[in-house]
Amino acid sequence: MPKSLTRVLIISIWIFLLACFLYGPKFSSASKDSINVFTWGGILNEEIIQSFEKKTGIRVNVNNYSSNEELILKLKATEGQGYDLVIPSDYAVSILVKNQLIKELDRKKLPFFHQLLPELLGHFFDPENHYSIPLFWEVYGLGIDRDFFTKLFIPSWSMIFDPKLVDYRIVMVNDPIEAIEIAAFYLCGPISSLSKNQAEKVKDLLLQQKPWVAAYATSRADYFLATKNSPLAVASSSYIFRSKRNFDFIDFVVPKEGSFISIENLCIPKTCDKEILVYQFINHLYQKESIRVYWDSFRLFPALDDKQDLDFDLQAHKIFYGLAEDFKKYHFFKNLLPQQKMRDIWVEIKVN
Numbered sequence: 001m002p003k004s005l006t007r008v009l010i011i012s013i014w015i016f017l018l019a020c021f022l023y024g025p026k027f028s029s030a031s032k033d034s035i036n037v038f039t040w041g042g043i044l045n046e047e048i049i050q051s052f053e054k055k056t057g058i059r060v061n062v063n064n065y066s067s068n069e070e071l072i073l074k075l076k077a078t079e080g081q082g083y084d085l086v087i088p089s090d091y092a093v094s095i096l097v098k099n100q101l102i103k104e105l106d107r108k109k110l111p112f113f114h115q116l117l118p119e120l121l122g123h124f125f126d127p128e129n130h131y132s133i134p135l136f137w138e139v140y141g142l143g144i145d146r147d148f149f150t151k152l153f154i155p156s157w158s159m160i161f162d163p164k165l166v167d168y169r170i171v172m173v174n175d176p177i178e179a180i181e182i183a184a185f186y187l188c189g190p191i192s193s194l195s196k197n198q199a200e201k202v203k204d205l206l207l208q209q210k211p212w213v214a215a216y217a218t219s220r221a222d223y224f225l226a227t228k229n230s231p232l233a234v235a236s237s238s239y240i241f242r243s244k245r246n247f248d249f250i251d252f253v254v255p256k257e258g259s260f261i262s263i264e265n266l267c268i269p270k271t272c273d274k275e276i277l278v279y280q281f282i283n284h285l286y287q288k289e290s291i292r293v294y295w296d297s298f299r300l301f302p303a304l305d306d307k308q309d310l311d312f313d314l315q316a317h318k319i320f321y322g323l324a325e326d327f328k329k330y331h332f333f334k335n336l337l338p339q340q341k342m343r344d345i346w347v348e349i350k351v352n
Contacts, residue, residue, distance in 0.1 A: 038087070040066075043294075048293050058280065067175075081271045086102070090333075105268065113133065134264070145228065145230075159255075169212055169230045170233065171217050214229060221239055238300050258329035260331050264300070299316075
């Protein structure tokens, strides 16, 4: 085959794959009795979806993304067409609003709205909650091996950054936004941006930390605890609480200095023309049986101020029912630096 023809063929294949990546959801069922939901993988339990489909006859087609950045990219590329409901994290909501990719919600169709935890409402990414409502939330902290940390201690971010304290291997988050924000919080406290000098100090801190990092992992952080490859992992509460069900030596603690909260929200793309069906599904997600299923499955805290009897252990009970008192200690992940600068820092950390 001539080289020119081979080159054309390769380019054509890449164009096709890119189109599938950006426009794939349009190839899903277009039935008037179906909706397309774009969400994180492993968040919407199949049991919840099946019970809704059986009750209403409405089919739910689920497409997954692996990051908020992927969600934002696809919605920009398609202008939201092909999607009926999305589940972005807090900071991503503000980007979707700014780009006019999601529409205002009709609270008259959300009878549970008054039951939402007030601490989860009215934040920077949607101050009046015109465009989003919280579905569930989690906090970031330290997953620890109680067999290793046998003495009483006060949880602190110094347990992953201070070379005078760290004589063990740790697992660090594998997301540059999260890693840089945690390091910046340790050095500077809660801030909204980093100066050039501060950014260099954050990079140096993460480079200093690297020798005792067993792995950079997000979804598998609990694996290193469970297999005793590391006695400490920086992770979200949901991953650690899931492992606690099977390994009684695993625990979750929140550093004394404070930590970060992540809220997953429901939003309706601006091009959605199936709002009647979407609101039925949204209301299904906030029913008691649904809340119980996704707590049991994913250990994500519900957004409803509902005192139903979920199987919280002592630490989970403390976090959920202490939200009002402790919320001032929680902060949101934000882009402290331009995306390119953040990527440059992360690449330098990974390659050194």
